[in-house]
Amino acid sequence: xxVWDLLSDHTVRVVLLGCTMTGAVSGALGxxxxxxxxSLVGDxxxxxxxxxxVLAFWIVYGVTGQGNRSLMVLMPGAFVAGLASLxxxxxxxxxxxxxxxxxxxxxLAIFFGTGMMILRYLQRASPPxxxxxxxxxxxxxMAGAMTRADLWMIxxxxxxxxxxxxxxxxxxxIITFDQQxxxxxxxxxxxxxxxxxxxxxxxxxxxxQIVGVxxxxxxxxxxxxxxxQWTHSLGxxxxxxxxxxxxxxxxxxxxxxxxPSLPTGPIIVLNVTAIVALSMALAPKRGLVSKWRRRKVIxxx
Amino acid sequence: xxxxDVASSDIAIQSRHLTVTYGERPVLWNIDIAxxxxxxxxxxxxxxxxxxxxxxxxxxxxPIASGTVAMCDRNGRTLSGDAIGYVxxxxxxxxxxxxxxxxxxxxxxxxxxxxxQRPGKSERVATQRALEFVEMQDFATRQxxxxxxxxxQRVFLARAFVQKPSIYLMDEPFAGVDTKTERxxxxxxxxxxxxxxxxxxxxxxxxxxxxxxxxxILLNRRLIAQGPTKRxxxxxxxxxxxxxxxxxxxxxxxxxxxxxxxxx
Numbered sequence: 001x002x003v004w005d006l007l008s009d010h011t012v013r014v015v016l017l018g019c020t021m022t023g024a025v026s027g028a029l030g031x032x033x034x035x036x037x038x039s040l041v042g043d044x045x046x047x048x049x050x051x052x053x054v055l056a057f058w059i060v061y062g063v064t065g066q067g068n069r070s071l072m073v074l075m076p077g078a079f080v081a082g083l084a085s086l087x088x089x090x091x092x093x094x095x096x097x098x099x100x101x102x103x104x105x106x107x108l109a110i111f112f113g114t115g116m117m118i119l120r121y122l123q124r125a126s127p128p129x130x131x132x133x134x135x136x137x138x139x140x141x142m143a144g145a146m147t148r149a150d151l152w153m154i155x156x157x158x159x160x161x162x163x164x165x166x167x168x169x170x171x172x173x174i175i176t177f178d179q180q181x182x183x184x185x186x187x188x189x190x191x192x193x194x195x196x197x198x199x200x201x202x203x204x205x206x207x208x209q210i211v212g213v214x215x216x217x218x219x220x221x222x223x224x225x226x227x228x229q230w231t232h233s234l235g236x237x238x239x240x241x242x243x244x245x246x247x248x249x250x251x252x253x254x255x256x257x258x259x260p261s262l263p264t265g266p267i268i269v270l271n272v273t274a275i276v277a278l279s280m281a282l283a284p285k286r287g288l289v290s291k292w293r294r295r296k297v298i299x300x301x
Numbered sequence: 302x303x304x305x306d307v308a309s310s311d312i313a314i315q316s317r318h319l320t321v322t323y324g325e326r327p328v329l330w331n332i333d334i335a336x337x338x339x340x341x342x343x344x345x346x347x348x349x350x351x352x353x354x355x356x357x358x359x360x361x362x363x364p365i366a367s368g369t370v371a372m373c374d375r376n377g378r379t380l381s382g383d384a385i386g387y388v389x390x391x392x393x394x395x396x397x398x399x400x401x402x403x404x405x406x407x408x409x410x411x412x413x414x415x416x417x418q419r420p421g422k423s424e425r426v427a428t429q430r431a432l433e434f435v436e437m438q439d440f441a442t443r444q445x446x447x448x449x450x451x452x453x454q455r456v457f458l459a460r461a462f463v464q465k466p467s468i469y470l471m472d473e474p475f476a477g478v479d480t481k482t483e484r485x486x487x488x489x490x491x492x493x494x495x496x497x498x499x500x501x502x503x504x505x506x507x508x509x510x511x512x513x514x515x516x517x518i519l520l521n522r523r524l525i526a527q528g529p530t531k532r533x534x535x536x537x538x539x540x541x542x543x544x545x546x547x548x549x550x551x552x553x554x555x556x557x558x559x560x561x562x563x564x565x
Contacts, residue, residue, distance in 0.1 A: 035398060167417045174408050178394045181460070183362045184470075185412035186382020232399050232444045 012257045015143045018151045019253030019264070020246045022207040025158040026216070027223030027245020029165065029203035031238045032196055034224035035176050039217070041197075044089070044104045045082040045204050046216035048111030052081025053138050053208070054118040067131025069145070071153040071209060074138075078205040085111050086197050112213075141212030141265035143253045154206045161202045164195075165238075172196055173234055210249070215265040219245055222272040229283035248272040310377060313338040313468055313499040314359060318368035321351070321358050328354045330523050331368070338375070340515030341490055341500045343530075345507065347543050350521040352503040353390070356470045360387055374467050383412025386461030386498075388471040391453045396445050403441040405456055406431050409463030431459040435489060451482030458489065469493060471502040487513060510534060 006012050033042050056077025061067050085107040092103040122132055137145055165172065174182045175192045183189045204216055211219050227241035252268030281288050314336040321329040329351045336342050344352045357363040359370050361381065372380040386409075409431065410424040420428075432438045435455040440448070448456065454474055461469055474490075475483050494500050494515075504510065510517065510530070517533050519525035525542040526533050 035395070170411055170414055170419055171416070174411050177398050177400065177405070178389065178408070180357075180362055180389050180393055181387060181408070182411075184360045184382075184385065184387035184389070185464075187412065228399065232446075233401070234399050237399050
């Protein structure tokens, strides 16, 4: 089957568009997490989201008697659980002697552990819950499971997140670079923090169906790490990371569509890791090759 | 000991019974200070005395447990937020952040920007002027990761200058810069003072404090003394503040500096 045959296939087009958009949104937002040294935050959000996903599924089943795996149902659950884990971490950090990383670790364990437990229960409950098959795809991602309605959901939430990022650009930039100074200017740092965290959480939850909760962190942080090697401007970095994320997502979606039983998450991770490795090696100024050559020049002199 | 004998309109910053705690632990205890509008005021004290916390409490960055602090302009109007030029310690930011000197200085205009607004032409002009004021105009497009310590300090100063504040609050502006840079920074601070701005800075060593400051505040969790430098920076006040004699301190710092110079 040639690439053109693939592209004319309706399902493949849906998968491809969804993966590209997801990669672009999380790549762009990941820059802020990366520069704030909060990469771990992304991991906690995505793992914690599993609890929200299975709870949302369970509740809807309880109400309607029918399991529903559409993003329309599961995404709000994922969002609430992801954001809750972060806000609880902040509370723990302020109210106790636990440091941020310990608080994040505790939250990840509680949310993900409980999520796994409920997931297993739902899968084994008898009589079987209709529609439960494929719920475990949220662990490692399955782009092929995406429906047209899911694609619309991803497109709507993704573009809302990007528009909000562009509109509040100056403020997001200043709280990422120098929070104390921003507070001194009288900007509401707390409000802006919650806004940025909300955008990051939304950027994560739209990708969970495709990449899965376990590996979502790579689509958030790796494009930012790669883009950082090539540029010294935050604006360029965000667009470039969005582009890298989009391309990685697209390739991952395509490969997973060709080999139908491959989970999408690991394929995307391999793509994006290759781009990071290339960037770290080849980028001008920051790249290893350029550093090595400069050292050689100095040596000759 | 609190011999502030100026009329209240000449006071730029005043605190009453100011107490700040981190958790349960008090960091500043019952501080009553009055900082004159004219001149350069040094906030001096040993490590952990709460000097940085004091200016952060003035700015509202750390919460006040009890008491009040007020900053006023010449006409007695209360100042806050972007009317105060805050120059944080250089070490509080990541200098590898992907941005240029011009962009960092322009952040000084963000306090006046509305939500969704981006800096425009007037903000760019003001930024250019601030860069010229600190003589960094040739570095405008430079990456901030390529700057020396002194240049970083100038950039932070320019960022505060853009705000056109009447009060500058600076946290250890001389930390980690060489003697030559220290001199030229001091020139800039004096220019600000002579143009009518109130300049307040946290300073950690006593060396040259007599030359630098018109007024000093000696602080060690509590207020030890405040007032004109000559009258306030006395042997006995310094001993109370640091717990050792002034002579011993300046000599040991001198020896330290000589050692560093020799090592370089």
